[in-house]
Every structure is written in structure tokens, then in C-alpha cells.
Amino acid sequence: MQSYILKTATRLLVGLILVFSVYLLFRGHNAPGGGFSAALVAATAFALFAIAEGPGPVRQALRIEPRVLIAWGLLLAICSGLIAVVTGRPYLTGLWWTPPGLDGALAVGTPLFFDIGVFLVVLGTILTLLLNLEER
């Protein structure tokens, strides 16, 4: 099926949806969002892309095998908890760093990396299933 309307719209939309997904990922700690929803949003972007252009171009754009994303995500999530162990606290304790001078406006913590791990695992899983089903 070749739909020029869909293809043209997809080019615009995919980028926007992906940016929104990253936004959701980072705002998740304070407002609706988070790694899981962000991954679902990102997956819809790629699903749209795959419907419009087929799975091949999606793989090209991804540059990384989705299964590998799963592994990296899991590794990141597991390792984000290890930092606490190194400092002598129980596994997965959230550690936070507030850069000085910003008056507490920004806080970076290990749960963020954990959430990115969740994001990668969920995205990798959906893409693995989606692309392989499309290619069948």
C-alpha cells in the first residue's frame, strides 16, 4: 500500500512524537509520564514509520538491533542500583545530586537511569515483536 499522504505526514510526525516521548521520559518524575509511557509513545512513532515505509527503513533509521536495546536497558537498570551498593547502601536506593547554584531546580538521580533502562527494555521489546511480525 502506497499512501503519499501517510508518508509525508509520517516524516513530520515521527520526529515530533519521538521528541514528545523524550519529554515524557524526563518529566515523568513530577508529572504524568515516565519510562514506560515514554517507551510506548516512542514505539507508536516507529510503528507509524513502519506502516508508512515498511520495516526495512525503520531498521536503517534505528541503526541498532532492537533486541540489543532490551539487553542494554536491562543492564542499565541493574547497574543504576549498584551505585548505591558501592556507597554501602541497600541495592537500588535512589541517590540524588543537586547541582549547586541552581537553587534545587535540577536534581539528577539514579532512579532517572533506572527509568531510562525501563524505557529501553519496553521499547526494545515492542520493536522486536513489531518489526519481526511486519517482516514475516
Add this chain to the structure above:
Amino acid sequence: MQQSNDSAHAAGYSIIGLVSTALPLLLFAGLCFMWPQVVRGGVYAVQWPWMPSLDIVLHFRLDGLSFLFGLIVTGIGFLVTLFAASYMAGHPHTGRFFVYLNTFMLAMLGIVMADNLLLLFVFWEITTIFSYLLIGFDHESAATRDNAKQALLVTGAGGLSLLIGILLIKTAGGSLTLSEWIASDHQIRQHPLYLAIFTTILLGAMTKSAQVPFHFWLPNAMSAPTPISAFLHAATMVKAGIYLLMRMHPLLGGTPEWMGSLVVIGGVTAIWGAVQALSPSDLKRMLAYTTVMGLGMLTMFLGGNNTASLTAATTFLLVHALYKAALFLAVGSIDHQTGTRRLERLGGLWRAMPLTALTVATATMSMAGFPLFFGFIGKEIMYQGALTEEMFPQFATTITLLSNSLMTAVAGIILLGPFTGKRPDHLENVVDAPLPMRFGPGIMGGLCLLFGLVPWWVSAYLIQPAVHAFSVVEKEVQLAIFHGFNTPLLLSVITLTLGGLIYFSRKTLRPAVTAALDAIPLTGQRGYDITLKGLLATAHAVVDGLQNGSLHRYLRITIGVFAITTAAVWWFNADGWTLRLRSADLPLSHWLLVAVMAVAVLVVVRAQSRILAVCALGMVGGGAALVFLVYGAPDLALTQLLVETLTLIIVSIVLLRLPSLAGPPPGPVSVSRWVDSLVAVGTGIVVTTLCIAITNGTIDRQLTAFFEYNSYIAAHGRNIVNVILVDFRSLDTLGEITVVATAGLAGYALIAKRRQ
């Protein structure tokens, strides 16, 4: 039965093997360094916390008993590794082999030095797993794999029993720390759980130490490479059960249950092993049955509760370890040099393999119990022990006499069979094994003689410290070459005579024994086969019933079980709940939402095309998301909406490839459809009424309050849902994403398999 398949290796050494001899050698040297302290009754102990909240401590303790076992494990470990360095040379997997071997040895050391029962269990399981890997080392043969699996299943089941026993000990108020428990007697023998504890621990020991009826795995384990057999049988694996019984003796021993069952089980095992040893023509298998006999003897003497029988057990442990390791390795040499270990194909080798012949001679003399050899000392003390057993002394003495006579005959067959007589033509060019392969057996064969000449030294430096470690010694039992003219000496003389008689009538006896054994209808082996078959058949039946490959059925079962269990739990706990809608005056928009969802549901049920059904289902899901949004759960609504969208996309991709629903013209609605509707409507009713009931009750908001209060303070986040997911309960999330990842990979595997 087992043809040697590791005999044709090139001569030479495995470098990895030679290097890895350093580990047991260093450990052995380290133990020797502690020797003086241990002989004086000293104890070494170290501990590190591991899981202190569960009372699991890395607690190691070295006393006389651990020390004796430690010396056997590391000493024989060293000689076996050295032997294997030459024996396994040229094998493609030598690296793997020596890693398994050394890990196994360390685990065995762990068992004998662990002072924490759960730690002991961990090492116990490691030996089970590594014995599986070692027995199945030549994994290309199906028989070998079966034998390895058998050893794993039998000893693994025993391991579980042991774990139950350990947990029961804890329940009964015992300490998991052995030394602490021994020091402060917890009166476990009077506890109502004593019988359960004793039975489970005994089952663990029986499976590991190959007691009847679990003995069958041990002869089958002969499919391991010969050095492994030597190590498993002489020094490690099977001795773990004996060690456990020794360790438990001061805690659980001395009761009529303990004494009676150990003497009977041990006695039956000993005579059963001894008789069966006569039958096979494979030298290695013959040795395996003599091991069964030896283990039976050890168990039988541990049934006693006096210094004589416990000293007998400890002494025979060392006697057996030395001659058995020497004989196994020597048989390995014969196999390696001639390519066979079948009696009828061997003969006249003493000139070709003089040192091996000498080794076998000293070892078999010790096994038969000739005076001046260590085995003689062992036999004297065995008779002394058997005569002083608290329960069934006549039975024990008879068993000891018969088994020892049979051992004498078997020793004769093993020594005289391969080495004397006329050398067959195909053995013309045989030469003796390379030096490292003669060294180990030679040393142990030498010790069989040397220890027999200095029994007082062995007694004072090895046996007595061990006996003191696990029993209260009232009167020291000394080993000596000559105890005077007494009953044990008389019994020794009878043994040698009887053994000689059996040896000389071997030509008629051996076929008779083989025929008799074949005629027995139910052996342990056959029992194992039947059990395994039954287990597999049951598993098949269950899996075929529940998982027949139809997604439809999985969903029906899953949803049905969910509804029934939820309803049951609710029903039995539902006192005082009311089913009253809190407010019926919903705004019109909400009613509209409900109406849209209801229409969508109708479309799903009536749809003739899958795509339509899926789209309508998406509408239901979207409606649910809107409900969440209206009632203030934006996170849930967002996730629900996204999940619905993606499900729609993925299911559509799949559905495009499936045939249309239309199919045959609509006839009467099938039974299956009725069942489906029953499950669906039932689940709907259960969930709806439950929701209404819950909202009618008072909801405990303690947790919500906690998270609302702590979310920003402790976790820098205002979105409670996300903070719970990635911070407060992140371990749960980690588990969930692991499930997601596994599901993704499994799905990938399924799709990839279909594509092929």
C-alpha cells in the same frame, strides 16, 4: 557395558592439568601446617557474614574430622589431578575438565569445613551439580548423559530432603551453626520433630552415599573418565553422606531409630554391593560395587554409639580411600595402556607394567586385609566395632564377615586376573603408563603398606583427632599390628580362608551370581526407571491438557481461574460489605461514555471480521482510559491509551494474515461459544461487584499518605506513581522489566522459528 572411549589419547601431558595440580597441593600443604594444632584438639574457625538476617554465615571450622576429610580430599585430589594431566592429554576439553575437577574439590572441602548447615547445603548442591558435569563429561554418548542425569536426579532429590531436614532442625529450635548446637545440646532427640529430622537427613545421606535402595546411580556413574571415578568414589562425592552422618552423630545419633536403621541399611548395602562386585567383567564396574560395599560398612559402623565402632568407621574411611583411589587409578592406567578393562581380554601384564602391578598388589592386599597391610588393621577394628554395636551385633558381625570374605575374593580377581597367566596376543606391545600416571597410584599403594606398619602413628595423628571431634571418647581405641589372640583375629583368619574359597570357586560362582541378579524383578535401577517414566507421563498429561497450543484455551483458562479464585476469596471474606452504588446521579457525559463502551462491546461480540472486532475492542479500551482520566488517574489513562494503541497496531499486523471470521454459515451456537460467554460474563460480574463492594468499604489510605508525604522529600518527585515505580518499589519494577525482556525474546524466538 561401557567400552572405554578415552583410552586412545596421545601420550604427553596437559599443561593446564599440570598447572592445576598446584591448587590441591597448596591446600594440602596448608592443612599440614595446621596439623600439630589439630592433633592437640585445636580448632580453626573463621567467619564472614553472608545473609545474617537468615542466619546464613560463611562460617568455616576445621576440627579433627574436617581435617581428616580435608587431607583425603586434597591429597587424593592432587594425585588424581596429576594422573589426569597425563591421562586426559590430547582430549579436546581438558580446560573444562580441570575446572570442573578443581571446583568439585573445593566444594567438597566446603562441605567438610562448613560450620553453618545452610552453607553446608550450598556446597552439597555444588558437588551434586559438578558431579553431574563430571560424570557426563563424555557427553556425546547417550548412555553417559543418562547416567549423569540419574546421578543428578537421585542425589539432587536427596539434597532437597537434606534441606527440609535442615529447616526442620531450625524449626525444632536447633542452631544452624553446628559447633554452637553441639556445645549447647538443644534436646533435639526428645523433640516431636526428631523422627522427621532424622528421616530427611538420612535420606540425604543415603542418596549421596549410595545406600540401598539408592545405590544404583553409583555403578552407572562409571561412565565418567577414570580419574573422576577415582576421585568421586575414594575421596569425595559418596563420602559426603558419610561425613554428614558423622557430623550429625553427636546431635541425632544414639537413639534406637538411628542405631537400628543405620545398622540395617548399611548392612544390607554392604552385602548387596559385595555380592554384586563378583559379577561384572569390567574392572571399573567391579570396583564401583566394592565402593557400594564400603559405603554400606561405613554406614553400619556409624550406627554404633561407642568408640570402637566409630573408630572402625573412621579407620575404614581412610583404608578405603587409599586402596580405592589407588585401584581406580591403576585400572585407569591399564585401560589407558591396553585399551580395555575387561577381565577376559586382560592377562599376564605384570612383566609389561611392573610398577602398576606392584601398586595393585599392595592396594588389593590392603583391600583383602592381609596382615601388615593397612586393611588388616582396618579389618581388626571393624570386627571389634561390629561386636560392640548396640543393636544387632550378630547381624553386623555376620555382614562384616561375609562382605570382607567377598572383598578378599574380589581383590584376588582384580590382582590375579589382569597381571598373571598368559598374556593375550593383542597385548604384546603394551608398556607401563607414563610417570605421572604411575606416581599417584604408587604413592597411595605405598601408603596402604606404610600405614599398616605404623598403626600407632596413624591412630594418634589421624584417626583419634577425628573420632574425638564427633564423639565423646570414654576409652581410647588404639590401632596396633597385633592385638593378641582374640575374637577379631579369629574372625580375620576365617575371612581370609572364606575369601580364598570363594576365589577358587569363582568360575562357578560368578555366572551363578550374574544369573541370580538378573532374576530379581525389582531393583533400584528399575524402580528409578518406572518413577521417571511415570513422572514424565504425568507431566505430559498435565501440559497437554493445559497447554495444547490454542491461545483461545489459554485465555479461557487464565481468565476463568482469575474469576473463580477472586470470587472464592471474596466470598469467604465478604462479611459486612454492601453492594450499593454510592451515587447514581452521574453526569450525562459519563452515561454517554458507558453507552459507547457498551455498543463497542456488542460490536466485538457480533463482528464478522477480525479487524472490526479488534477496532471495537480498542474502543472499549479507550473508553476505559477516559474513565481513568475522568476520575483523576492521568498516568493510568495515558498508559492505558498507549497500550491500546499499540495492541491495535500489533494485533492488526497479525490479523491481516489470518482468514476472515465469516467461515461457514451461522448454524446453532456451539458449546464452546457458550462456555466463552459464561467465562466473560462471569468475570464481568465478579469484577464489577467487587469494585462496587470495595468502594463501599473504607479504604485504608495509610500507604497513600506515606507516599504523598515522602515522595518529594525522599525521592525528589511529585508524580507518586512514577516515584513508586522507579524508586520506592524499584526492585519490583526490575522484576517486571525482566519479565518484559524475557517475553520479548521469547516472542522473537517464536516468530523466527515460524519464519524458517
